[in-house]
Amino acid sequence: MQSFLFAGRDGRGAARLLSMLMACCCLVLSSALLLVALATPAHAAVLSLDAPHSTGDGKPFVVTVTADAPGDVVLDWRGQAVTVPMAADGTRTGWTGQAILAVPLDAKPGTETLRARVAGQPKAVSAQTGVTRAIAVVRAAYPEQRLTVEGKYVNPDKAALDRHEAERVRVKAALALRTPERLWALPMERPVAGDVSSLFGLRRVFNGEPRAPHRGLDLRGEAGEPVTACASGRVVLAEKHYFAGNSVYIDHGMGVVSMYFHLSAMDVAPGQTVARGQAIGRVGSTGRVTGPHLHFGMAVLGDMVDPQVLLENAPANTGATTRE
Numbered sequence: 001m002q003s004f005l006f007a008g009r010d011g012r013g014a015a016r017l018l019s020m021l022m023a024c025c026c027l028v029l030s031s032a033l034l035l036v037a038l039a040t041p042a043h044a045a046v047l048s049l050d051a052p053h054s055t056g057d058g059k060p061f062v063v064t065v066t067a068d069a070p071g072d073v074v075l076d077w078r079g080q081a082v083t084v085p086m087a088a089d090g091t092r093t094g095w096t097g098q099a100i101l102a103v104p105l106d107a108k109p110g111t112e113t114l115r116a117r118v119a120g121q122p123k124a125v126s127a128q129t130g131v132t133r134a135i136a137v138v139r140a141a142y143p144e145q146r147l148t149v150e151g152k153y154v155n156p157d158k159a160a161l162d163r164h165e166a167e168r169v170r171v172k173a174a175l176a177l178r179t180p181e182r183l184w185a186l187p188m189e190r191p192v193a194g195d196v197s198s199l200f201g202l203r204r205v206f207n208g209e210p211r212a213p214h215r216g217l218d219l220r221g222e223a224g225e226p227v228t229a230c231a232s233g234r235v236v237l238a239e240k241h242y243f244a245g246n247s248v249y250i251d252h253g254m255g256v257v258s259m260y261f262h263l264s265a266m267d268v269a270p271g272q273t274v275a276r277g278q279a280i281g282r283v284g285s286t287g288r289v290t291g292p293h294l295h296f297g298m299a300v301l302g303d304m305v306d307p308q309v310l311l312e313n314a315p316a317n318t319g320a321t322t323r324e
């Protein structure tokens with residue numbers, strides 16, 4: 001029986017048609033194989049994550065990622081994506097990188113999911129392209145503190161509030177920086193040698209009125225004593241603010257920004273690169289304070305966190321007095 005496909009009148013015509021058809025099929029098939037090859041990377045890195053199983057609100061933690069192939073890794077954390085620069089690991093056959101992450105003060109207890117994926121891969125993580133880790137969020141314990149300061153700092157007038165609002169916009173822009181390079185190193189250096197006079201997270205009551213919790217670490221220091229950068233970075237702000245007084249903000253990359261408040265002098269300018277341990281200003285009592293000290297702050301992906309966790313020789317808390 002002659003197929004209607006082979007319309008030729010003899011067997012040779014049918015054979016010619018058949019061979020043409022087969023050639024076409026081969027072309028289509030090989031094109032399909034080429035597309036599959038293009039769509040599949042030669043070797044998608046296999047990732048592993050080292051992160052804590054739980055974290056307290058406002059407490060930063062370190063995540064270490066390792067991969068068996070080179071290339072950037074992206075961490076998805078609470079709606080933000082952090083690119084982790086990876087470097088060859090001298091001790092093993094692999095690549096490794098670190099990031100600092102946190103949940104903000106007063107974050108709801110529950111579970112957050114941390115995802116690590118090869119840069120360029122979609123968020124939906126498969127075993128081939130990434131890993132996930134569930135991190136429990138628990139409430140850290142923060143004490144309450146009562147302070148007495150000048151009345152204008154508890155109930156500022158409209159001009160002061162307008163000024164504060166304008167400053168907040170500039171600070172927000174500084175904290176929104178996501179410089180891809182990692183300029184920080186752990187542990188970070190204490191910016192002054194003094195002990196802690198006021199902890200991060202204190203629930204504060206000013207002149208009897210509850211106000212926002214303390215979002216930094218107060219360190220004792222003599223007026224005029226040098227204040228040094230906790231890690232390498234780039235100065236993003238160096239200006240006088242209403243509450244914080246003379247303030248220096250340093251961007252350390254990957255969403256990590258440190259800040260130094262109430263300075264009597266600022267010795268750096270925006271755009272300037274600073275090294276870990278470099279003097280950036282002097283201890284003072286500008287802004288809303290009860291005496292000279294350094295208010296040392298740290299932001300991770302825009303949230304204020306407790307810097308004490310990241311410091312070498314975490315300073316002793318001698319409690320008692322207070323500063324703001």
Ligand SMILES: [Zn+2]
Pocket residue numbers: 198214216217218294295296323324
């Ligand atoms: Zn303070």
